[in-house]
Amino acid sequence: MWNSAYDYLSNRDLWGNIVKRGFTILAIIIGTWIFLRIAKSALAQIFAIRLKSPLRLSERREATLIRLIENILTYVTYFIALVMILSEFDVDVRTLIAGAGVVGLAVGFGAQNLVRDVITGFFIIFEKQFSVGDYVRISGVEGFVEEIGLRVTKIKSWTGELHILPNGNINQVTNYSIHNSIAVVDVNIAYEERIPEAEKVIIHLLDELYEQFDAMIVKPEYLGVQNLGPSEVVLRIISEVQPMEHWVIGREIRKAVKQRFDEIGIEIALPRVVMYQRDEQSEVKEKA
Incomplete structure (x- = not known):
């Protein structure tokens, strides 16, 4: 028994075959890695060329397609590499694939969610x-x-x-990224302030801001008095901007309005509490 095992393990053809298959498998793995690197680089170059084409897609659309193609390419390449490695171990790949079809049919009933996810994707x-x-x-x-x-x-x-x-x-x-966004800015001024003067300042300021920010699609529009609050008059401004830029532009408009009002002397409304106190002498007379 020991002699048979020794003869088997000392067989040069056996070790030569193992080394040969080992190098082949290593070459398949390295080749797969190199192929994916080259393919992904070529894919990036193709889409980079499309950037200069008049028929180019949007940048976000291109990024989506690149991710999708890379995923499909990776899965297909790994599958081919796995088949090549199995063939090195004398596995009948055709029988394996045929059996996988039968097993896949049985598993398919339990993998409906996976199929639904892929189709929806x-x-x-x-x-x-x-x-x-x-x-x-x-x-x-x-x-x-x-x-x-x-x-x-x-x-x-x-x-x-x-x-x-x-x-x-x-x-x-x-x-939220398909169409242009709308920045809505409400400015509160005190009741003591003159509304026409504040409106004039705002309209002039909006002309300046339109020249300053490229994200604004059209000149910001002053709508007028939006609301009368407990201690403030609410003035509303709207601005059509590039998608998802309404937060940034809204903050810039508020800051610019506050700075300009400070320069002119227009007061931003603050919450107020009005207290009424009866005259102490009147209270004494009433008690008498």
Whole structure:
């Protein structure tokens, strides 16, 4: 028995075959890695050339398609590499694939959610519902789209959390990045201030801001008195801006209005409490 084992392990053909297959498998792994690197680099170059084309897609759309193609390319390449490695171990790949088809049919009944996720992922991408970089709200989750895969979509919130949503669960999408946004700014002034003077200052200031910020699509519009509050007169300003720029522009308008009012001497309204106190002498006479 020991002699048979020794003869088997000392067989040069055996070790030569092991070394040969080992180098072949190593070459397949290295070749797969090199191929993916070259393919992804070529893909990036192709889309970079499209940037100069008059038929170019939007940057967000391109980022989405690049991620999708890279994922498909990676999965297909890994599958081919696995088949090549199995063939080195004399595994009948055709029989394995045929058996996998039967097993896949049986497993398919339990993988309906996976199939639904993949199909929904294709519809999301090709119907252009949203793209990488868009600001969306999906299933109560709000944030920027980090990645759209065949099975899941990743959304990053303002505070850094990464939400991973199965595509099959995406039923309703609110996309804030498709059309221009509207910045709405309310300015409160005291009742003692003269409204025409404040309006004149605001209108002149909006002309200056339009020249200053490229994100503004059209000149900001002063709408007028929006509301009469307990201690303030509310003046409303709106500005059509590029998608998702309404927060930035809104802050800039508020800061500019405050600075200009300070220069002119127009008072921003503050909460007030009015107290009535009876005259002490009147109280004494009443008691007498």
